[in-house]
Amino acid sequence: MPDSYPREHIEDLVDDNLEWSQLHNMMSDFKDADRFQQVRDVLQERVDWDDPIIIPYAEHLYVVAKSEDRWVIKCDCGHEFCEHDENWKADALINVRDSEEEYLEIYPEDMHPHPEYMELREFFCPGCKTLLEVTNVMPGYPLIHEFEPDIETFYNDWIDEPIPTPETA
């Protein structure tokens, strides 16, 4: 097990360029200690903006530092959603698949949910229109706020590093 993978290896992970045998080894090995920092740094290089990434939040989404005490959820296209502890979906675009016709675009007949029992909510980034999340819920269900990271505990206690700020970036 490497304590740390070479940067090129992490770039290949981020860019989806690793062979299955390499991925399998990564799964089987003990986990490398600096993965978070390496992935964060590679992602920071990939985005077209300068706000320091505090954490990768979900595919295409990041928590970034706007100031020392203001963190927001931001898409890699540059669209900013909301404060880091709020539900970005409330600021998204939504399309709901709740008819037979709309289901048949994705699934064959009889192999999709019954529209009266379940709808598919597709959430898009208002900036780049990327499909960021699909949730399958009963009609009438509230929006689900899936992830509230405890960033302070993570940085202060788990990895013992200062939380990035625009000044330190």
Place this chain on the structure above:
Amino acid sequence: MSSEHESGESFPHMRREQERVREKKQQGDGVGWDGKTLREQLEELEAKTEETDHYAGFERLEFKSEEPIEYEQMFAQLRGDLVTARETSKEVAATPIVEQEGELCYGLFTPEGDSIAVSTGIIVHIHTMSEAIKYMINHDYEESPGIEPGDIFVNNDPHVGDVHPCDIMTLIPIFHEGELVAWAGGVTHVIDTGAIGPGSMNVSQASRFGDGAQYTARKIGEDLEIYNSWKNDFPDKTRTPDFLKLDEKTRMTGCLMIRDAVFDIIDEYGVEKFKQLSREAVEDGRRGFGNRIRKTMLPGTYRGASFVDALYEGQGNLTREYANENHIMHAPSELHVREDGSFQVSFEGANKWGWHPYNCTPAAIQGGIWVMLTQTVIPNANVNDGAYYACDFHLPVGSWANTQNTETAHAYAWHFLVSAWAPLWQHLSRGYYARGFWEEINAGNANTSNWLQGGGIDQFDKLHAVNSFESACEGVGARYVEDGEPHAAAIWNPEGDMGDAEVWEMTEPLPFLGRAVKPNTGGAGRKAGGAGFESMRTVKDVSRWLLYEMGNGYMTSDGGLFGGYPAASGYILNAQDTDLKERFENGEEYPQHDLDPESGEFESKIDGEITRRPEGISTPKEFDDYDMYLNYLRGGSGLGDPLERDPEDVLSDIHDGYVLPRHAKDAYAVVVNKISDEAKHNSAVQGEWTVDEEATEELREERMEERAEKAQPVSEWYEQQRERIQNEEDLIDDVKKTYESSMRMSAQFEEFYLDFWDLPEDFAYSLSEKAERSLENRFKSGTKQKWKNPTTSHETWLGVGRDDEPEVPYTWTAERSIRDLPTPEASFGDNIAGTATDDD
């Protein structure tokens, strides 16, 4: 088995131990360590654990840190012995379920019932067996019926420690110098439990009384000899006595191998080392879990919700009129990863249990989650109840997740359990994503159905039951870095496969007409969910034969991740009174598949009474020779925006039979052109296609524009939905009943729901008279608890009422009100809909 050795001496070690235990009892001592009773020993362990936050008060792992090589040698030897016990003993079994699919596992437990080390296999039961041992200790089995050297116990009662009654466990205590030093336990999934319908998990019963025989932690033998009363009892309570007898011999074989292995370890290292190891291994497992979490996830709160349908309205052969109703399982799932890496898992808001066999007990939920964690968080040999000690569970009493009512049915608890797990995979994946461990991310799993089950008089003119474990081979959810594995495994049996068709045909009078990958079963995504598969079966040489289906139909339980779509849901396809025999005789075509349900191909190749409907569950119905049955095994969910999938991968999907050509365009915006009708690739699909790159690029651009046109700001949608809910428009009774059930179960969920939609405090959905009666009937039924005298650690399962504060914090909140947002234009207007402007 015989108790006589070749020497003529009966199990000399056991006899010596029995003598020592008798002496201790005469002195008033218990069989625990240092003369304690087992209950005293368990209470002391719980108190020390509570007091120190370390298992059994082991704040320091002295043995492991001072003699690490010897510690690892001992642990590896034990682990190896458990795996050997499993691999050897499964050859004793005759059912393909155990012998082929490996539906068995073994564990070695502390005297108090905590697992020290486990075999491979269906290790959900490592924790269910733990519960069964604790039940015996909690209910003073040491006094009656006694726990002594040579005793044999059996359990399959879900309220004691099991998922469902068809998983039967054998437990034997292991003694050294008059002390109980460990327990050996083994579980097999049996083929029939004597429920009201044939098969191991019948679906037509309303309550426990149709679930099949349940044995509550029963002593079935002593002197390592099974009582005649047991030998003459259980075989008549099943339709498959010979299979169950061999399953029992399987479990006994494994348990005795483990017992001998423990004796060898004690001989080699001494009993004190063994005791020390058994304590330290659990504490090490607990710490290992926390360390792994701290290394791979993020602290914080993760939430999700899953649903699955159980439709009974209009089904035949139900045991009670009041069971004739539809159910939806609602599983709100909340995970707190605390500072120390430990877990708090809550199902607050889960709806009421029902008159169906999909209810769960705490043992089922805890064991179930635990087996999932072993496949991702702790994928190594260091698996034991330490992980359980690193997790707190909140399972609302009276919900489907913790009925605390011995009247409820549990035959296929997995239907709800597997579905309720779905968000937990995603919680972990969100943590792995944030931390950069992308190789560990998994969108979810498959709903592990269909379950082909039934029985009657088989091809050998014997009463028989079947339970096809082809379902141990479903598609797996997409990974972040790869597509989901197609037709690969089941969450509850990570080593399972579909089994050999020829072997299934030996034990099932259901010849295979075809077996193939099933297209569009895996969820669409940048990485696609693994595809499921299907088997077309017919029926041959039977009489009074029943078959039924079991799975999801109106709902898909496994959601996609990061923009991936959920896996497909199920449907039922049967044909009865067919002309299949004539087609065989005349050498005519007959259906081997149902790859595309819309194609009409199945119907074009068979005459008969065809049933095709989008539900997943049917109650037992009669089938005769040459009838047909589609066994459709589900796929996994997708990950990422499907428009980001490489078009060449979509082309491969078509040729591999994973995606129907028309869905390349609809789901992936990939334009393909057929270039050959004749070519055949790696699937049952005929033809060859090629990607039109230019058209694909154009189509994808158009699709992005369509998204912008069609989608609306969430704030607008919210207002429409709020109005819909207030006016109860287009909301069916089954959905409203589910919300009402959850709100009546949970003050916290009710507050969240009303708050989120800004509804008045007295808001309630109006229900049909039937739905209202059903809820009243179940809410009034109260609890009938199985654990009468629990020690502290099990008290948390009991007595948590609707208005109590959950022991795991409930943090679902609507505090960020969408109504307070600026106008839709401000958030979503043209000025920000273009490229990134932040640094311009």
